[in-house]
Amino acid sequence: xxxxxxxxxVCFIFRPFRVPILTGxxxxxxxxxxxxxxxxxxxxxxxxxxxFRVAELFSLKDLFDARVHLGHKKGCRHRLMEPYLYGCRLxxxxxxxxxxxxxxxxxxxxxxxxxxxxxxxxxxxxRRQFGHLVETTAKDCGEYAHTRYWxxxxxxNANIQYGPGVRLPDLIIFLSTLNNVxxxxxxxxxxxxxxxxxxxxxxxxxxxSLVTYPVPGNDDTPAAVELYCRLFKMxxxxxxxxxxxxxLLHGLSADARERRHV
Amino acid sequence: NLAAAGPEKFTLEYIQKQVxxxxxxxxxxxxxxxxxxxxxxxEDIDLFDxxxxxxxxxxxxxxxxxxxxxxxxxxxxQWGADGRPFHFLFYTGKQSYYxxxxxxxxxxxxxxxxxxxxxxxxxxxxxxxxxSLGPSRWLxxxxxxxxxxxxxxxxxxxxxxKLMERMLAMPYSSTEEEFVQRYRRxxxxxxxxxxxxxxxxxxxxxxxxxxxxxxKTSDSSVILRDCGSGxxxxxxxxxxxxxxxxxxxxxxxxxxxxxGVLGRFNLECTVSGGGRSSQAGALRLxxxxxxxSFLSEGDGEAMRQAGLLTPDPRVRERKKPGQEGxxxxxxxxxx
Numbered sequence: 001x002x003x004x005x006x007x008x009x010v011c012f013i014f015r016p017f018r019v020p021i022l023t024g025x026x027x028x029x030x031x032x033x034x035x036x037x038x039x040x041x042x043x044x045x046x047x048x049x050x051x052f053r054v055a056e057l058f059s060l061k062d063l064f065d066a067r068v069h070l071g072h073k074k075g076c077r078h079r080l081m082e083p084y085l086y087g088c089r090l091x092x093x094x095x096x097x098x099x100x101x102x103x104x105x106x107x108x109x110x111x112x113x114x115x116x117x118x119x120x121x122x123x124x125x126x127r128r129q130f131g132h133l134v135e136t137t138a139k140d141c142g143e144y145a146h147t148r149y150w151x152x153x154x155x156x157n158a159n160i161q162y163g164p165g166v167r168l169p170d171l172i173i174f175l176s177t178l179n180n181v182x183x184x185x186x187x188x189x190x191x192x193x194x195x196x197x198x199x200x201x202x203x204x205x206x207x208x209s210l211v212t213y214p215v216p217g218n219d220d221t222p223a224a225v226e227l228y229c230r231l232f233k234m235x236x237x238x239x240x241x242x243x244x245x246x247x248l249l250h251g252l253s254a255d256a257r258e259r260r261h262v
Numbered sequence: 263n264l265a266a267a268g269p270e271k272f273t274l275e276y277i278q279k280q281v282x283x284x285x286x287x288x289x290x291x292x293x294x295x296x297x298x299x300x301x302x303x304x305e306d307i308d309l310f311d312x313x314x315x316x317x318x319x320x321x322x323x324x325x326x327x328x329x330x331x332x333x334x335x336x337x338x339x340q341w342g343a344d345g346r347p348f349h350f351l352f353y354t355g356k357q358s359y360y361x362x363x364x365x366x367x368x369x370x371x372x373x374x375x376x377x378x379x380x381x382x383x384x385x386x387x388x389x390x391x392x393x394s395l396g397p398s399r400w401l402x403x404x405x406x407x408x409x410x411x412x413x414x415x416x417x418x419x420x421x422x423x424k425l426m427e428r429m430l431a432m433p434y435s436s437t438e439e440e441f442v443q444r445y446r447r448x449x450x451x452x453x454x455x456x457x458x459x460x461x462x463x464x465x466x467x468x469x470x471x472x473x474x475x476x477x478k479t480s481d482s483s484v485i486l487r488d489c490g491s492g493x494x495x496x497x498x499x500x501x502x503x504x505x506x507x508x509x510x511x512x513x514x515x516x517x518x519x520x521x522g523v524l525g526r527f528n529l530e531c532t533v534s535g536g537g538r539s540s541q542a543g544a545l546r547l548x549x550x551x552x553x554x555s556f557l558s559e560g561d562g563e564a565m566r567q568a569g570l571l572t573p574d575p576r577v578r579e580r581k582k583p584g585q586e587g588x589x590x591x592x593x594x595x596x597x
Contacts, residue, residue, distance in 0.1 A: 120346060122353055132367050139350045148354050161355060167345030169353065 041246050045116055052116075052242065054108035054235055058227070060097055063104075066227040068217040069095045071204030081204050084216035093204040095216050107199045107213040108235045111171065115143075115239035119170030122146055123232075124187050126179040130225045134175055137229040141236040144169065146187075150179070155190040174200035175228055176219040177211065184210075201228060274338065280329040287326070294318060304328065337411060358410035359418060363425065369438050370429050377434055393430055393439050398446040400426070405447070456562055456571065458554035471555040475547030477574050480536030482544035486552040487528040494529040496545070501529075510542035517550040517570050521561060527553075547573055 045051040063069065071077075071085065071093030086096035114121060121143040125134045131147035138145035146154075151161070158166050172191050177200045179185050184207050191198045192210045200211035201219045208214040218224040291307065292299035307326050310318075315326060340357075341347040351357040351364070380386040401409065403419045414422075426442065429435055435442075459471045470487040494501040494514070505511050518524050529549065533541045550570040554562050565571055579588035586592055 118344070118346075132364065132371065135351070135364050136368075142350075144347065144350050144353050146351070146354050148356075148360055151355055154353065154355065162340070162352075167341065167347075 040250055041243075042117065044246070045113060045242075050105070050109060052109065052112040052235065052239055054112055054238075055105050057108065057231055057234055058104070060101055062227065063097050063100060063217070066223040067221045068100060068224045068227065069097050070218045070221065071095050076205040078205055078207055080208055081202065081206065081216065084202075084208070084214075085204060095204065095218070100215065100217050103213065103215045104217075104231070107215050108231060110197070110213055111173065111199060111232060112235045112239040114171045115141075115236040116243050118243070120144060120167060121236065122169035122172045123175065124150075124172055124185065125175035125225075126150070126185060127176045127219070127225075128180075129222070130175065133225065133229055137233050141233050142240070143236060150186050152186070155187070155194050155196070168194060169196060172196055172198045173232060174198060174211070175225060177202055177206045178219075277329055277333055280333070284327075284329055291315075291318065356412055356414065356418070358412055359414050359422075362410065363422065365441075366422075366425050366429065369441065370425075370432070373429070373432055373435055373437070376437070377432070380434070388433060392433065393436050393442060395430075395442070395446060397449045398443075399449055401445050401447060406445075456554060456566065458562070459552055461555040469556075471552045473548045473551035473554075475544045475549075475551060475573070477543035477547065478536050478540035478577055480533060480540040480544040482531060482533040482541065482548045484545065484548040484552050485530040486549065486556070487530070488526065488556065489528045490526060491528060492525040494531070496531045496533060505538065505542065507538065510538055513542040513546045514549070516546060517553055517565070520565070520568060520570065521553060521557060523553075523556075527556075543574060546570070 069086070071081075074088055074091045074093060077085075077093055081093075084096055084099055086094045088094065111121065121138075121141070123134050123138045123143065123145040125131065125147050127147075134147050135145045153161055155168060158168055172187060174185060174188065177185050177188060182205070188198060188200065188210045197212040198210070199213040199215065200206075200208070201217050202208040202211060202214045203217070203219045206219075208216070217228075288302055288307065289299045291310075292302035297306065304327065310326075340349065340352055347353070349357045349361065351360045354360050377386060400423055403414070403416065406419060406422070407413055426445065429438065430442065459473045461469055461471050463469050464487075468487055468489060470485055472483065472485050474481070474483050476482070496504040501511065501514065505514065515524065518527065531545055531548070533545055535541075536544070547570075550565055554565070554571075557565075562571075581587055584592075
């Protein structure tokens with residue numbers, strides 16, 4: 001069950017991971033201690049609302065300077081985006097940055113938790129202007145990107161497309177939910193079909209309904225997209241570093257971790 | 263789309279087993295021949311005939327080559343034990359192709375940044391340092407597929423070539439020359455010069471040259487000696503005996519008569535296969551080629567223009583089923 005809530009202090013419920021946590025642990029550590037450490041590592045971030053302190057990464061001024069509040073013209077407005085808009089000035093829609101702040105904090109927090117648990121994150125954007133930037137961001141985080149033509153069965157027909165036994169992404173981040181013909185990206189619908197949570201930057205002409213963690217904001221300006229890429233990269237790196245620290249802290253050495261994955 | 267290629271035909275263990283067997287067989291062969299088993303290379307193996315190998319190794323081996331050259335290249339499993347794929351573009355489906363495009367675009371951006379820095383300093387010049395590629399061509403689509411170990415469409419290939427051309431058209435692209443050369447193949451330099459046989463001298467100091475010629479199914483070999491007499495020997499016999507028909511002898515003499523050196527050379531010819539006319543044609547071609555080394559460039563060009571140096575490509579066309587001959591159809595009956 002995925003809960004999409006606006007209130008910041010409530011705990012989240014994730015979809016169950018397919019990553020086996022304890023498989024063939026042949027280390028000298030007793031199994032009960034290893035399982036206890038694992039539970040501690042996994043449950044500790046859930047105790048605090050903002051364990052990774054993602055709220056410190058950006059401020060409202062940063063969003064404003066990056067022109068995140070600029071939407072499209074009134075004629076392009078999507079009906080379901082009306083709650084997220086602050087207003088309209090000379091036919092240009094202005095997105096409410098207070099709401100954007102909340103949504104972005106939720107989204108970054110969720111991404112951080114996914115990255116902490118070793119989930120696969122896929123960055124998707126069909127804008128040619130930012131394709132290279134998105135791919136470099138994904139490479140720097142150690143995650144995956146797809147900024148090319150989306151073949152039909154990539155998620156829904158994965159066993160035939162990639163080979164049997166493939167692991168699908170655990171989170172998909174859309175830096176632009178539209179494709180090149182201004183229709184909703186197929187990936188949103190496919191992710192919803194495959195029970196994969198999505199984080200999406202929705203502009204004033206996009207449909208936010210199927211996106212799990214929508215982030216109302218501008219997806220056309222280079223400054224805004226660079227800001228998003230920077231924020232996601234920082235959260236993911238932070239979460240991964242935190243995970244390494246926690247593992248060292250709870251007495252599990254590196255080779256025990258590898259044996260755990262084998 | 264991996265499934266379109268079919269299931270993985272040869273597992274990794276099978277190929278490794280084949281490699282081990284190949285190595286053992288190679289050492290076995292080297293020991294049998296008394297050669298050095300450590301430095302026995304594929305070239306030494308290629309010298310052996312198929313039948314000889316059969317008697318030596320007591321088994322039929324059609325391909326005595328390294329398994330990497332026999333079995334097609336395949337993709338190993340793309341993800342690790344925890345399920346995470348190795349390549350960051352794995353989920354696109356065509357990871358090698360898209361990563362190539364990504365790198366190429368990265369290089370274009372780097373060149374543009376370099377240009378901006380030079381413009382800021384005021385050192386930018388439009389006509390600087392375009393890459394010199396020489397006589398080369400782009401990789402064909404099939405060669406690119408082999409290189410990337412995955413199938414790409416014509417559209418993808420065209421986009422790749424366009425992007426490469428765009429990069430080459432930018433000034434200051436010479437920094438990426440090595441990257442570009444990886445995707446170009448050298449063309450064989452088409453020389454306009456004729457291949458002439460070398461001029462040798464035998465013990466008596468007489469200059470001679472040897473050449474070969476073919477026509478239909480006849481093969482001939484001619485030794486042209488600069489003696490001063492006009493003797494011609496074909497397969498040991500005199501040419502009058504071998505070619506009783508005037509037409510054949512005319513064919514033989516034509517190159518010498520064309521160049522005006524009728525009485526100068528001695529011809530020692532051997533010819534086999536075909537009929538009398540094709541043997542005469544083969545000899546004519548061989549004589550013309552042998553004559554090239556005794557003549558100047560201009561004379562050689564004149565011979566080429568006359569068509570003496572062109573091998574005749576006409577061979578007997580096969581008979582087709584449903585027809586009486588190669589072209590003749592059976593008699594058509596209206597009813």
